[in-house]
Amino acid sequence: MDSKNSHHKKEKSWIALINIPFQMGVIIFLFSYLGIWLDEKYSNGGSLWTIVLSLFSVFLALYNVLRQVKNLNK
Numbered sequence: 001m002d003s004k005n006s007h008h009k010k011e012k013s014w015i016a017l018i019n020i021p022f023q024m025g026v027i028i029f030l031f032s033y034l035g036i037w038l039d040e041k042y043s044n045g046g047s048l049w050t051i052v053l054s055l056f057s058v059f060l061a062l063y064n065v066l067r068q069v070k071n072l073n074k
Contacts, residue, residue, distance in 0.1 A: 031057030
């Protein structure tokens with residue numbers, strides 16, 4: 001019975017690891033899209049919102065990855 005639990009836990013880990021790139025992509029895409037939209041609406045031709053929100057999304061995505069990997073190791 002213990003080997004079944006171990007196998008199930010490993011399977012769950014792989015599913016979580018496979019989802020990480022998709023989560024990163026969605027986070028970065030949404031924040032970058034929001035930055036582009038804000039630049040088009042409120043900026044005078046600059047791309048400050050796009051740059052700031054894109055960088056923020058990368059840090060947020062990396063934080064999310066580190067948190068998930070840390071939880072998988074428990």
